[in-house]
Amino acid sequence: MSAQDSAYAPQWRDYRARRFWFFAVWLGGFLGLEVVTFGVLPLMPKAMADAIWVAVGVAWLLGWGAMAIRWQRFPCPRCDRPFLLLRPFSRECGYCGLARYE
Ligand SMILES: [Zn+2]
Numbered sequence: 001m002s003a004q005d006s007a008y009a010p011q012w013r014d015y016r017a018r019r020f021w022f023f024a025v026w027l028g029g030f031l032g033l034e035v036v037t038f039g040v041l042p043l044m045p046k047a048m049a050d051a052i053w054v055a056v057g058v059a060w061l062l063g064w065g066a067m068a069i070r071w072q073r074f075p076c077p078r079c080d081r082p083f084l085l086l087r088p089f090s091r092e093c094g095y096c097g098l099a100r101y102e
Pocket of ligand 1: 094
């Protein structure tokens, strides 16, 4: 059964979106920080550049943490309990046994 045929297709789309944003913020943050570090900060006074670098880094970590929590708190489409909580690589719900994309 494909994900499109599932009775829970909208919920699995939400799951994939949460997973996408986790990786997008994580990996995109590297790129964004590199652009800021090597493209923008050399043009500024050192004291200001350090503060901006720290602010961008903290914002990235907070955003990544928020996306991680959002992904981990994805509710199981069947039993509504956290599907992945404390089991980030699980392929099935730890409470009701629903397989991912089933
Ligand atoms: Zn469940």
